[in-house]
Amino acid sequence: MAxxxxxxxxxDEFNDWYDLEHLPQMSSIPGxxxxxxxxxxxxxxxxxxxxxxxxxxxLRSPAYRERTGSGFTPWSRRNLAAVRGWQRSTxxxxxxxxxxxHADCQALLVCLFxxxxxxxxxxxxxxxxxxxxxxxxxxxxxxxxxxxxxxxxSGALGSLPPLGEVAACAALESHAALLQFSAGYVRYGRGxxxxxFHGIESHRA
Numbered sequence: 001m002a003x004x005x006x007x008x009x010x011x012d013e014f015n016d017w018y019d020l021e022h023l024p025q026m027s028s029i030p031g032x033x034x035x036x037x038x039x040x041x042x043x044x045x046x047x048x049x050x051x052x053x054x055x056x057x058x059l060r061s062p063a064y065r066e067r068t069g070s071g072f073t074p075w076s077r078r079n080l081a082a083v084r085g086w087q088r089s090t091x092x093x094x095x096x097x098x099x100x101x102h103a104d105c106q107a108l109l110v111c112l113f114x115x116x117x118x119x120x121x122x123x124x125x126x127x128x129x130x131x132x133x134x135x136x137x138x139x140x141x142x143x144x145x146x147x148x149x150x151x152x153x154s155g156a157l158g159s160l161p162p163l164g165e166v167a168a169c170a171a172l173e174s175h176a177a178l179l180q181f182s183a184g185y186v187r188y189g190r191g192x193x194x195x196x197f198h199g200i201e202s203h204r205a
Contacts, residue, residue, distance in 0.1 A: 001048060001049065001050050001051065001088070001089055001091075001110070001149075002048070002049045002051075002086070002087070002088045002089075003045045003047065003048050003049075003085060003086070003087050003089075003181075004045055004047055004080075004083040004084070004085055004086040004087075005044065005045035005046050005047065005083060005084045005085045006046075006047070006079070006082065006083050006084075007082060007083075007084070010079070010082050013079065014047075014079050014082075014083070015190070017075050017076065017078075017079045018037065018047075018049075018079075019037075019190050021073065021075055021076065022076060023035055023037065023049070025067045026049075026051065026067070028063075029058065029061070029063045029064050029067065030058070030061070030063055031053055031054040031055065031057070031058035031061065032051055032052070032053055032054075032058060033052040033053065033054055033100050034050070034051065034052040034100045034101050035049065035050075035051050035052075036049065036050050036051075036101055036105075036187065037049050037187070037188040038050065038108055038185035038186060038187055038188055039185060039186060039187075039188045040183050040184065040185050041157065041184050041185065041186055042183060042184035043181075043182060043183025043184060043185075044085065044183065045084070045085035045086075045087075045183075047188070048108075048110065048183070048185050050101055050108070050151070052100035052101055056090070056092075056141065056142045059090070059143075089112065089141070089147060089149070090141030090142065090143045091138030091139060091140065091141045091147065091148070091149045092138060092139050092140065092141055092142075093136060093137075093138055094118075094119070094120050094137045094138060094139050095119075095120040095123045095124060095136065095137040096123075096124075096127075096134070096136065099134060099136060101151075101153065102133040102134045102153045104133055104155045105133055105134070105153040105154065105155065105187065106154070106155050106156065106157075106186060106187050107153075107154045107155070107156060107157040107159070107160050107184070107185065107186050107187070108151060108152070108153055108154075108160075108184070108185045108186075108187075109150075109151070109152040109154075109160045109161070109163070109166065109182070109183075109184050109185075110149070110150075110151055110181070110182065110183055110184075110185065111149065111150040111151075111163070111166060111179060111181070111182045112147065112148075112149050112179075112180045112181040112182070113147065113148045113149070113150075113178045113179055113180060114146070114147065114178045114179075114180050115146055115147075115148070115178050116139065116140055116146055116147070116148055117148050117178060118137075118139075118148075119137035119138070119139075119148050119149075119150045120137045122135075122137065122150060122166070123135040123136055123137035123150060126150075126152055126161060126166065129159075129161060130159065131154050131155065131156055131158070131159025132152060132153070132154055132159060132160075132161075133153045133154055133155055134152075134153045135150065135151070135152045135153070136150070136151045136153070137149075137150055138150070138151070147180075150166070152166070157184070157186060160184060163182050163184075
């Protein structure tokens with residue numbers, strides 16, 4: 001996943017770049033099974049992109065390297081140089097197995113932890129909640145060597161559990177101090193970034 005915050009003056013260009021160049025480039029790389037953008041309604045940074053990979057070797061493939069690093073286009077370099085809070089994190093899916101982001105996911109709660117807490121029991125507990133499409137637990141990826149993530153997916157913003165309830169899960173209680181980052185997101189829609197948010201709220205009401 002990648003999180004970042006463009007400056008207000010560059011936000012329109014940032015979204016043009018991400019929608020018209022960067023996301024299509026990433027989506028075209030063999031082994032990237034899904035690529036989805038989200039915008040924060042609670043927390044920071046404002047923008048999040050979630051990528052599901054078939055395996056970590058995708059990040060070392062010629063196709064990936066041609067589009068990143070020294071292969072970044074001038075437009076990519078221009079936008080990435082201007083964002084704040086940029087962070088790319090990689091994790092290994094632990095529960096439920098090889099699942100990718102649910103196709104109906106419109107709202108997402110993201111919790112990143114330091115260290116290597118086992119989040120599988122918490123994910124399984126949360127997944128049974130009303131309105132929850134999927135809760136996925138991730139362990140450390142090959143790049144960082146540590147870190148864990150919990151992603152809770154829902155079709156409606158109102159169905160996401162409050163962060164306090166997530167942290168209070170028995171499997172997470174002892175890891176609350178390890179919480180590094182958390183935010184609530186809705187799926188980004190080009191031309192109307194908060195359209196999904198308003199639609200979700202209207203549906204809930």
